[in-house]
Amino acid sequence: MTVSDVVLKTEHLGISFGGLKAVEDVNLEVKKQQLYGLVGPNGAGKTTIFNMITGVYTPTTGKIFLEGEPLVGHTQEQINHMGVARTFQNIRLFNNMSVIRNVLVGLHYDERFKCSMIESMLRLPRHAHSEAAMRERAKEILRIFDLEDERNNLACNLPYGKQRKLEIARALATNPKLLLLDEPAAGMNPQETADLMTIVKRIRDEFGLTVLLIEHDMKFVSGLCDELTVLNFGTVLVQGDTDKCLNDPEVIKAYIGTTQEG
Amino acid sequence: MGKEKKRNAFRIKDYTSYFITIVIFAYGLIMQMTGHLKRSDSTLLVQIAYGIILAVSLNLVVGFLGELSLGHAGFMCIGAYLGGYIAVQLSGVIANKFIVLLLSMLIGGLLAAAAGLLVGLPALRLKGDYLAIVTLAFGEIIRTIFKNLNVFGAAMGMHTNTIKYDGGGKTSLYIVTFCVVLVMLFLCNNLIRSKHGRAIIAIRDNEIAAKAMGINVTFYKLFIFVFSAFFAGVAGVIYAHNITPVMYSAFSFNYSIEILVMVVLGGMASVNGSIVAATALTLINALLQKNLSGDLASFRYLVYALILIILVIFNNAPVFAPIQQKISPRAIIARARAKKSKPGDIPDEPTDWRKVPTKIKMDELLSTDLQQDKTFEPDKPEKSGKGGE
Numbered sequence A: 001m002t003v004s005d006v007v008l009k010t011e012h013l014g015i016s017f018g019g020l021k022a023v024e025d026v027n028l029e030v031k032k033q034q035l036y037g038l039v040g041p042n043g044a045g046k047t048t049i050f051n052m053i054t055g056v057y058t059p060t061t062g063k064i065f066l067e068g069e070p071l072v073g074h075t076q077e078q079i080n081h082m083g084v085a086r087t088f089q090n091i092r093l094f095n096n097m098s099v100i101r102n103v104l105v106g107l108h109y110d111e112r113f114k115c116s117m118i119e120s121m122l123r124l125p126r127h128a129h130s131e132a133a134m135r136e137r138a139k140e141i142l143r144i145f146d147l148e149d150e151r152n153n154l155a156c157n158l159p160y161g162k163q164r165k166l167e168i169a170r171a172l173a174t175n176p177k178l179l180l181l182d183e184p185a186a187g188m189n190p191q192e193t194a195d196l197m198t199i200v201k202r203i204r205d206e207f208g209l210t211v212l213l214i215e216h217d218m219k220f221v222s223g224l225c226d227e228l229t230v231l232n233f234g235t236v237l238v239q240g241d242t243d244k245c246l247n248d249p250e251v252i253k254a255y256i257g258t259t260q261e262g
Numbered sequence B: 001m002g003k004e005k006k007r008n009a010f011r012i013k014d015y016t017s018y019f020i021t022i023v024i025f026a027y028g029l030i031m032q033m034t035g036h037l038k039r040s041d042s043t044l045l046v047q048i049a050y051g052i053i054l055a056v057s058l059n060l061v062v063g064f065l066g067e068l069s070l071g072h073a074g075f076m077c078i079g080a081y082l083g084g085y086i087a088v089q090l091s092g093v094i095a096n097k098f099i100v101l102l103l104s105m106l107i108g109g110l111l112a113a114a115a116g117l118l119v120g121l122p123a124l125r126l127k128g129d130y131l132a133i134v135t136l137a138f139g140e141i142i143r144t145i146f147k148n149l150n151v152f153g154a155a156m157g158m159h160t161n162t163i164k165y166d167g168g169g170k171t172s173l174y175i176v177t178f179c180v181v182l183v184m185l186f187l188c189n190n191l192i193r194s195k196h197g198r199a200i201i202a203i204r205d206n207e208i209a210a211k212a213m214g215i216n217v218t219f220y221k222l223f224i225f226v227f228s229a230f231f232a233g234v235a236g237v238i239y240a241h242n243i244t245p246v247m248y249s250a251f252s253f254n255y256s257i258e259i260l261v262m263v264v265l266g267g268m269a270s271v272n273g274s275i276v277a278a279t280a281l282t283l284i285n286a287l288l289q290k291n292l293s294g295d296l297a298s299f300r301y302l303v304y305a306l307i308l309i310i311l312v313i314f315n316n317a318p319v320f321a322p323i324q325q326k327i328s329p330r331a332i333i334a335r336a337r338a339k340k341s342k343p344g345d346i347p348d349e350p351t352d353w354r355k356v357p358t359k360i361k362m363d364e365l366l367s368t369d370l371q372q373d374k375t376f377e378p379d380k381p382e383k384s385g386k387g388g389e
């Protein structure tokens, strides 16, 4: 395995809030086109790791690399442009916009649909071209998620499961190398969860994506991920092959010890 | 493909704002041409025009961007004083009044925009309602500065007699001003209905998500703020051509609030609403001024305030919702469209941007998913971590 195969790498990643260590010494290595899982009981620090990768929080210790480029120190916007897109644990759609517009916002910085502010304001020809092309692209993306027919509804009027899918669609529109999914199946029924698994695999293959995902649904995790990192109280419990991790006595203890579900 | 064509086709909705403006303009012009207006009334016509400029430009910041600005009159003040001053100087060199007007509008607008940049750069990068506080202070400071500068006539105000449009000339000022309004509407409408406008509305809707989607939040906030300041400056220059002397007292906090009232009354993020509200409020104000003079002058603000309260209640109280449903143009169009469309059709996109979300939502307060409160800032990186390795 060469270095360039590693898309995301964290070294001794840690963060503390007011002296309290939320995440400590986490080393991840996610390879190209891998579906990598981040699991652990509530409050283990999974979302916090996402927030550090995407630049919301600056890590107190350690480093993060995307294809060898350091991420720490860049703004959230820059990190997105470098190729990291995410979804949120509590859905954060543009609620008062239609479904297709949500995706169009994701396409904003796509090189193919460039159109400067001046061109837009003066309605120069490029505006109409880029707008029409963007819409086509947005529809293509929505089609993958089976949301094309909903495209003109307000995002907030979608049922929960579709909102989660729309969030992934919007993230995908930013053309990422690495996609971070924070509990994508939460609140979905078994049928929707199964569909989502197919979709995640499909976009991984079609877009050459690398996916790092947080999920409590162990069926979802074992069905998708080939490698896991299990966290507990901010530290790594076990790391490696999915089956091995899930059968690890430490992991079972951590889950039964702290939560009922799982 | 057929559907795409339909999207690009002529839609009346996209042109309502120009239509309303032209109707208002034409009505005023006809009244004046036919001699129904007194001399003082033609000053009023120009007032309506720059009222529209002020309201629409403030709506960009408050309605579309979702940031509260309380210093719009301050930017207008800069335009009025500096643009007016430049116009006075230019009028000595350039004989053509029209060119003087255009040049001074451009320069006055740019100077106001520069002030917007200075104010917005620090204020818009902070989270929270700092912009409101900073713009409030800015408006008062600017006014005080001009009050104390002798070049601008200090407390006596700046006289702009040499550039003032009088008598028949007023009509040409009126026409020019309305052309400026139309140009501004063209630029604003196009901006709002482009990918850039979408980014701006996305920021208003959910700033955290907009950042995660790579939208350059600071740039867009700053741009809209500066763009809006530019037009406030232009309105100020027009003011200086309309009224003399330019008095610092005209650009008080009260006036900023008056513009804000136009925006709120016309509806957040509604360009058409701002146009109508600016026209109506300017007219009401002028009528009250005319009819309640002398002993009754003290009632003016009372009646004005009462009218505002009634309008706001009518706009918002649920009791009036059925009546509103009957007379609101939006509702009428929606009903007409519902009748026309077949059941199988995918309805056209909703474009109601009036629902401005409040900045703080409950789930944001309750979850650890993402908290941006200052007290939750992570600890500073250790020094050793930053060094070599």
Ligand SMILES: Nc1ncnc2c1ncn2[C@@H]1O[C@H](COP(=O)(O)OP(=O)(O)OP(=O)(O)O)[C@@H](O)[C@H]1O
Pocket: A017, A022, A040, A041, A042, A043, A044, A045, A046, A047, A048, A049, A089, B368, B369, B371, B376, B377
């Ligand atoms: N901004 C913050 N300020 C203070 N503490 C925080 C902050 N963000 C996270 N934490 C703490 O860090 C710990 C990890 O939180 P995190 O949200 O990452 O958990 P999680 O693994 O995503 O849990 P869940 O499964 O419930 O989503 C929690 O104890 C939380 O209280």
Ligand SMILES: [Mg+2]
Pocket: A046, A047, A048, A089, B369
């Ligand atoms: Mg979480």
